[in-house]
Amino acid sequence: MNDVIIIGGSFAGLAAALQLGRARRKVTVLDTGLPRNRFAGHSHGLLGHDHKPPLEILAEARRQLARYPTVRLVTARAESISGAIDDFCVLTGDGESLRARRLILSYGVVDQMPDVPGYAENWGTSIVPCPYCDGFEVAGQHWGLVWSGPQSMNQVRLFHDWTDTLTVFANGHDIPPDIQADLARRGISVVNGRITEIDHDENHNATVRLNAGPPVAVDILFAHPRNKPSARLHESLGLATVDTPQGVALKVDERRETSVPGIYAAGDLANPLMASVTLAISHGATAGISAQQSMLV
Structure with a gap:
């Protein structure tokens, strides 16, 4: 035994x-x-x-x-x-x-990867979950964050130690007005619409395509499926x-x-x-x- x-x-x-x-x-x-x-x-x-x-x-x-x-x-x-x-x-x-x-x-x-083309393929390279794991290598660059709920605001505050340039992708979430006002105060842009595809180039930059509006390119995309x-x-x-x-x-x-x-x-x-x-x-x-x-x- x-x-x-x-x-x-x-x-x-x-x-x-x-x-x-x-x-x-x-x-x-x-x-x-x-x-x-x-x-x-x-x-x-x-x-x-x-x-x-x-x-x-x-x-x-x-x-x-x-x-x-x-x-x-x-x-x-x-x-x-x-x-x-x-x-x-x-x-x-x-x-x-x-x-x-x-x-x-x-x-x-x-x-559990969402049914979005490019999401699973780019997981761990241009799409990552943890700034402690990958933030230093992309510090000072343009970050993106896929909003997943109220806990995402904690990520916004956390990311400030690594970058001053952040774009939030609402991805269909209805972000409350008070949180939207806080994001605006911090100079963080919010992109509405649902994500339909994620592309990347040889530099692991992520281009986020949406069901409405033009695509948005970021250097790294943080997400929490x-x-x-x-x-x-x-x-x-x-x-x-x-x-x-x-x-x-x-x-x-x-x-x-x-x-x-x-x-x-x-x-x-x-x-x-x-x-x-x-x-x-x-x-x-x-x-x-x-x-x-x-x-x-």
Whole structure:
């Protein structure tokens, strides 16, 4: 029997595996090889790995985990989970049945791309979600923001640390008059109409085409599409969730334990505040240590 099965082997899952491997706990990591940030050319803001391709960072992490004999990395999807604390059973897509005393869910989320030509194709290059991840490289340039609701005003205030030139695309949203007045006071133009297409050139500039009016070109376009967990295992387990502006996240305590004893969660799946590689690693390490300490006798 495993001490811990980790479902999802990106930054959070591998960070948990590292802590457990160093504690000589028997761990199996199940992963499908599709991390959320695989579309990004570089990962930024991660100490010691700034401006490295995220897939290269993950590959190096897997190589480093090879020195821990109790850690097993398996390319497989977890299809179902049954059992309870000290005796969980995970059935993989390959038909393998695995047992463990604890579980860590770190299978992340997937972004739900709107049905707009060019949106999915440009995601991670000329369309990005996070100024902490990509803002420095385009600081001082013309930014665009696709309005997604009241929370977008927080983005407007945040963006001021990187640029003074911002265009907001209402994209069919009825922006309240008081917010429109605040945007005007800040010198931010608002473009009405729905986005119908997004083009880009070799410099990753985004040209936003609308159902009314001329196209508008910006140097980078920030957008926050809704997302959803990349698997539904938490639903079958009845785990508590919290609502976020972009979707749902698993509810966890300070030890990263979910509402079901013995099941922990980390990464974007359980972070309602901010998607971040740094936070994913931190929360993954916490989940791994908490799971290990919960098994002490």
